[in-house]
Amino acid sequence: MVTTQNEIAQVVTKTSEKFTSSQITNPSTGTKISALSLSSIKIKKELEAQHAIQVKPGDSLPTEPFNETDMLLLWNKFAQRLMDQGKRLMATYMQMNDPVLKGTTIVLELPNQSTKEEFQTGSNELLGYLRGKLHNHDIVIEIHVNEATETKYAFTPQEKYERLKQINPNLDLLRKTFDLDV
Numbered sequence: 001m002v003t004t005q006n007e008i009a010q011v012v013t014k015t016s017e018k019f020t021s022s023q024i025t026n027p028s029t030g031t032k033i034s035a036l037s038l039s040s041i042k043i044k045k046e047l048e049a050q051h052a053i054q055v056k057p058g059d060s061l062p063t064e065p066f067n068e069t070d071m072l073l074l075w076n077k078f079a080q081r082l083m084d085q086g087k088r089l090m091a092t093y094m095q096m097n098d099p100v101l102k103g104t105t106i107v108l109e110l111p112n113q114s115t116k117e118e119f120q121t122g123s124n125e126l127l128g129y130l131r132g133k134l135h136n137h138d139i140v141i142e143i144h145v146n147e148a149t150e151t152k153y154a155f156t157p158q159e160k161y162e163r164l165k166q167i168n169p170n171l172d173l174l175r176k177t178f179d180l181d182v
Contacts, residue, residue, distance in 0.1 A: 061137035068101040090122040104138040
């Protein structure tokens, strides 16, 4: 069974390449016919109809229920697989934020538009993987861009101290106990 859009396009291209030569052989008589004649057009259409790709209609594809835990587990496995294959950029985008499941829609928040566009180019493989492993072909990925989510970096010692104090409030107690400067 053909599962991804790329595989479908490859099969369609291969079948159409079979019928674009300058001469076509009539399958019933075995004689060659010029590719520019009217009878060759008829034969081409018959051959293409015989070799047409049989894709399952959307209503016969599995739609088993799944939960967010299963989805996150497979999401992280796929990210690790991408990392092992050397596709670090896509894996990093997947690990920036945990996706949220809303029905069969996976909502992912990314920091900017360019990240979203790059993620979308590699998301077909991810979508096929998730649909296959979760046995649900209704799954879609929705990407939200949140430009306000930016990492604030601490540069000065005071900023670094404030950041560490946010992480661990006991740091201030330690500073006061030992009468330390920032």
